[in-house]
Amino acid sequence: MKIAVIGTGYVGLVTGVALSEIGHTVTCIDVDPEKVKTLSQGTPTIYEPGLEELMKKNMAAQRLSFTSIHKEGLDGADVVYIAVGTPKRTDGSANLDYVEQAAKDIAENITEDTIVVIKSTVPVGTNFHIKKVINAHTHNGVQVKIASNPEFLREGSAVKDTFHGDRIVIGAEDPETADVLAEVNKPFDMPILKTDISSAEMIKYASNAFLATKISFINEIANICDTLGANVENVARGMGYDHRIGPDFLKAGIGYGGSCFPKDTNALVQLAGNHHHEFNLLKSVIEVNNKQQVILLDKILDRFGGNLRGKRVAVLGLAFKPFTDDLRESPALVMIPELVKADANVIAYDPIAVENARKQIKENIDYTINLEAALRGSDFALILTDWPDVKEIDLEKYKQLLREPVVFDGRNCYPLDAVKQAHLEYYSIGRPNQTSELIS
Numbered sequence: 001m002k003i004a005v006i007g008t009g010y011v012g013l014v015t016g017v018a019l020s021e022i023g024h025t026v027t028c029i030d031v032d033p034e035k036v037k038t039l040s041q042g043t044p045t046i047y048e049p050g051l052e053e054l055m056k057k058n059m060a061a062q063r064l065s066f067t068s069i070h071k072e073g074l075d076g077a078d079v080v081y082i083a084v085g086t087p088k089r090t091d092g093s094a095n096l097d098y099v100e101q102a103a104k105d106i107a108e109n110i111t112e113d114t115i116v117v118i119k120s121t122v123p124v125g126t127n128f129h130i131k132k133v134i135n136a137h138t139h140n141g142v143q144v145k146i147a148s149n150p151e152f153l154r155e156g157s158a159v160k161d162t163f164h165g166d167r168i169v170i171g172a173e174d175p176e177t178a179d180v181l182a183e184v185n186k187p188f189d190m191p192i193l194k195t196d197i198s199s200a201e202m203i204k205y206a207s208n209a210f211l212a213t214k215i216s217f218i219n220e221i222a223n224i225c226d227t228l229g230a231n232v233e234n235v236a237r238g239m240g241y242d243h244r245i246g247p248d249f250l251k252a253g254i255g256y257g258g259s260c261f262p263k264d265t266n267a268l269v270q271l272a273g274n275h276h277h278e279f280n281l282l283k284s285v286i287e288v289n290n291k292q293q294v295i296l297l298d299k300i301l302d303r304f305g306g307n308l309r310g311k312r313v314a315v316l317g318l319a320f321k322p323f324t325d326d327l328r329e330s331p332a333l334v335m336i337p338e339l340v341k342a343d344a345n346v347i348a349y350d351p352i353a354v355e356n357a358r359k360q361i362k363e364n365i366d367y368t369i370n371l372e373a374a375l376r377g378s379d380f381a382l383i384l385t386d387w388p389d390v391k392e393i394d395l396e397k398y399k400q401l402l403r404e405p406v407v408f409d410g411r412n413c414y415p416l417d418a419v420k421q422a423h424l425e426y427y428s429i430g431r432p433n434q435t436s437e438l439i440s
């Protein structure tokens with residue numbers, strides 16, 4: 001089939017590339033000509049493992065192209081995907097300006113009846129609104145059918161998730177539209193759930209809100225374990241064996257970040273509120289997460305007598321999680337200003353997110369892409385992202401390179417036994433501290 005995808009961010013680009021890989025002829029449209037130029041050379045504008053190879057392969061097979069001219073991409077398309085951003089407004093609600101603009105661009109450029117699929121995460125009811133916007137602006141009696149097909153991709157494994165996901169959700173206005181989209185997606189060979197449009201829109205928000213709830217729940221348990229001397233990893237393992245709970249998303253740490261959980265939880269609270277429903281459970285999930293991102297600050301300040309004047313901190317990891325250069329809502333964005341406020345000198349290490357960090361972190365700090373350089377001569381280390389090289393570091397390095405072997409670990413990277421054996425002073429999340437008294 002001939003497919004157009006509007007928006008070449010994480011979702012749009014991965015979707016476009018994946019649809020070309022399963023045999024469709026795809027044109028990805030973006031309003032930014034610079035981006036289109038880069039993409040047309042076979043270079044992805046985001047970091048996503050496996051994406052570049054697939055892009056190049058399908059461009060060479062003439063199944064994948066990029067344009068900034070809507071007419072070029074939309075002409076003759078059987079299906080058009082809208083995959084533009086829906087950023088958080090200051091009140092927490094989703095900003096639909098880009099989706100509305102995409103709708104108008106579709107209306108002005110399509111020449112035959114088309115199915116429009118909304119992939120962007122949008123509040124319940126948006127699909128119907130967008131259909132009205134499109135049909136109000138089309139020419140010569142051309143009409144569209146609308147469908148919701150939410151994405152469940154994780155950054156850093158978006159390509160893998162597209163081909164090996166758990167389900168495909170298709171919310172369509174009639175069975176014929178659902179059947180066409182099921183056919184489009186058939187080669188992905190995944191369970192397909194056909195449903196009404198509003199439920200499909202809600203499935204996306206409810207799924208992300210539930211996963212965020214799991215994380216905040218285990219983080220609260222971790223904080224209680226911390227006071228009571230229990231170990232949250234043992235607790236999570238014990239809970240995860242129960243198949244009604246499941247082992248995933250029970251990893252305690254310094255909270256969730258990224259482009260989806262913070263945005264979508266806030267948007268759902270706002271959406272519920274607009275309909276006079278106080279979503280108190282989800283409000284608490286968000287509040288717990290906001291506190292969790294800075295949970296190690298008190299431990300650090302306690303350890304160093306209230307301020308960090310003259311201390312050099314090696315911050316290990318800037319991205320909100322490994323295998324991405326994305327800093328959106330990353331704990332680093334709140335922790336680094338706090339460290340600087342406490343008069344610390346910060347040297348921040350990240351293998352790929354340094355360039356993005358420079359643009360987003362206002363504080364005057366040092367950066368490095370060399371892990372050992374960050375540790376050398378620093379007074380202590382603070383782990384914010386569980387990058388493999390941080391997880392796999394020889395713990396002796398902390399002793400060799402830091403002035404004192406003091407490590408604050410926001411991602412529970414090391415087994416406590418190994419830390420004990422290496423005689424590190426070690427503070428993690430929801431696990432007993434290995435303090436200086438214990439190791440001396």
Ligand code: UDX
Nearest residue numbers: 151152153154155249250251255256257258260320321
């Ligand atoms: C998420 C959803 O997983 C995906 O389905 C949706 O489409 C987009 O949002 P993503 O934000 O890319 O994906 O990352 P994910 O791997 O889910 O992690 C989100 C955050 O939660 C990260 O900051 C991660 O460190 C944190 N997390 C995850 C935990 O703290 N503990 C866990 O057990 C799992």
